[in-house]
Amino acid sequence: MENKKVRKHSLCEKNAVIAMILTVPLGLLTQLSGPTKGAVSALIVSALSLVLLIIYNMWFSPEFDGVFKAHVPVKERFMVSSAMAILIIGCIIINAIFSGLAFKPSVSFVCLALMAGISEETIFRAMLIPIGMRYLKVKNRAVAAVIISSVIFGPLHLTNIFVGADPVMTLIQAFMATCGGFVLAGIYLRTGSIIPGMIAHAIYDFINFVTDSTINEEGIVVSSGGNTGISYYVLIIAVSVALFVAGCYLIRKTKQETIENIWQTKWSN
Helix, strand or coil: CCCCCCCCCHHHHHCHHHHHHHHHHHHHHHHCCCCCCCHHHHHHHHHHHHHHHHHHHHHCCCCCCCCCCCCCCHHHHHHHHHHHHHHHHHHHHHHHHHCCCCCCCCHHHHHHHHHHHHHHHHHHHHCHHHHHHHHCCCCCHHHHHHHHHHHHHCHHHHHHHHHCCCHHHHHHHHHHHHHHHHHHHHHHHHHCCCHHHHHHHHHHHHHHHHHCCCECCCCCECCCCCCCCHHHHHHHHHHHHHHHHHHHHHCCHHHHHHHHHHHHHHCCC
């Protein structure tokens, strides 16, 4: 049987970092779903993100076997994804201490959490990291891909200020998101599938939405909730540092060969 013609990707070959960065505004186009807000808009964005991933897989076909297929057993996917428990448990404890552990579940929060898990993993991991693992010309491509994706992911949360988010809390969120990006990127690299990261991300966001009294119905942190004491910031920093350490552990030196093997397989379909 004649092999399919492999499409040339000149920009990826010439400058992988620029190609990785350019996937971000491409992914952000899914956010332009119209004037609707809340659950409807969240579901539209989620659907558009999945469509974008399908197009992305087709664009790199046949050499890339896609963002969804895992290359490790289910047990391994679960163990690797459990690193996100640091963030989930940490935020529950922090919210319980400083927000009285409010519990305010809603359909809107379910949809917003799904949107965050699907769209943010699409934008900052699913499309960006495969390019790095194929085209970066550095010794530790996995480490470079994690750093690039995380330093984009975290600071972009600062844009929440322009939609009414509390400035101080937004800075804290950006710092924690940067550290959390190390874990989410590590999960993707260690499994070969974006699905475990999407699930873990969505679970965290939902739990945080329903237990944090400072978050409004649109998922925006609108006030500090009085959480201005030094102990609050110490706990936030501690959880963030723990996330950073966990992310580094997922891509530690002894796992570099495993990661390379996974991604060589994904790119030799």
